């Protein structure tokens with residue numbers, strides 16, 4: 234009998250937890266506490282701030298020249314758009330399937346998000362759909378490297394250069410992924426990351442924007458620190474941040490605590506990616522033997538795949554035509570952790586509602602361009618209705634954990650007709 238109907242669950246012991254906790258990260262936090270310097274907007278200790286040291290380490294990890302840490306992934310997206318001069322009335326092309334923040338960041342600079350469908354194989358933005366959506370008002374594309382996929386960056390970059398569009402890579406779910414040997418975030422004009430608690434590199438809340446362009450870096454710095462930039466060689470007790478003010482900024486700075494945590498966690502990121510990769514390979518093999526169950530795969534140009542979520546597509550006909558939500562609940566009950574659905578596509582997502590805010594009520598033309606309710610995104614909507622997923626920490630488990638997931642799919646499929 235299925236666990237959801239009162240039967241014995243497949244798995245009753247623990248799963249790996251997240252965020253990852255370690256003694257050295259705790260020690261790094263204590264050091265910041267004791268140092269008395271908690272923010273880059275405070276006086277210098279005469280040594281580089283934790284925030285600057287993290288920016289160097291993360292830029293190196295991503296093989297880019299510059300990195301500007303931020304308070305959130307959302308603020309990194311926002312300053313990326315602002316640094317590229319995107320604003321009032323501009324159209325920015327984004328996928329219909331992503332976390333809501335990609336879309337709200339575009340509205341927050343008074344630009345218009347233009348949602349396009351995804352490639353059903355990768356769940357990332359479809360290059361053909363980008364091509365079809367370009368107009369004379371399009372200024373940028375935000376490909377999102379979603380779940381465990383990467384957008385087809387060859388095509389995105391080709392379209393962008395032929396139409397003179399900026400590219401902001403949303404890498405909130407892809408720290409360390411590589412496209413033909415080049416790190417995610419280093420291919421477009423700016424790459425943005427989130428270090429929110431569920432992400433693979435985290436400080437609870439946090440983010441970063443990376444670039445190879447010196448001019449963009451100079452703008453990003455001011456945009457995240459109220460118009461100030463960092464200067465070198467400041468004496469103890471003096472301010473690190475010089476008041477430049479060539480651009481109006483906001484305060485989107487990362488605290489010293491967060492920066493210290495990120496530097497500590499960055500050291501184990503690739504080790505954790507390797508463990509996830511090993512387990513995902515094992516799970517791919519197991520799940521593929523079940524008819525009607527297909528793990529999302531990736532193409533060979535995606536040279537280093539990293540997992541934020543492991544996504545599985547199910548053929549509902551093999552599950553007595555049950556709704557995805559019912560399948561999700563049955564799997565969760567067998568395994569003892571919450572199996573997740575995908576993000577809701579924008580046209581069905583209650584979290585996306587710019588017209589609920591007076592600040593976007595700029596003109597009738599603007600509000601009419603923000604409406605998307607009548608649109609259809611066939612592949613994004615179908616993915617939402619046929620995929621389940623689970624978070625990356627599950628892939629930090631062992632072989633028994635992976636076997637349990639396999640057994641749960643087998644069992645739920647066998648007894649699918651008994652689910653309510």
Ligand SMILES: *Cc1c(COP(=O)(O)O)cnc(C)c1O
Nearest residue numbers: 305306307332334335405427429
């Ligand atoms: C998490 C996430 C963001 C936003 O990051 P925050 O740090 O929560 O502001 C943006 N885009 C994607 C794809 C995300 O997953």
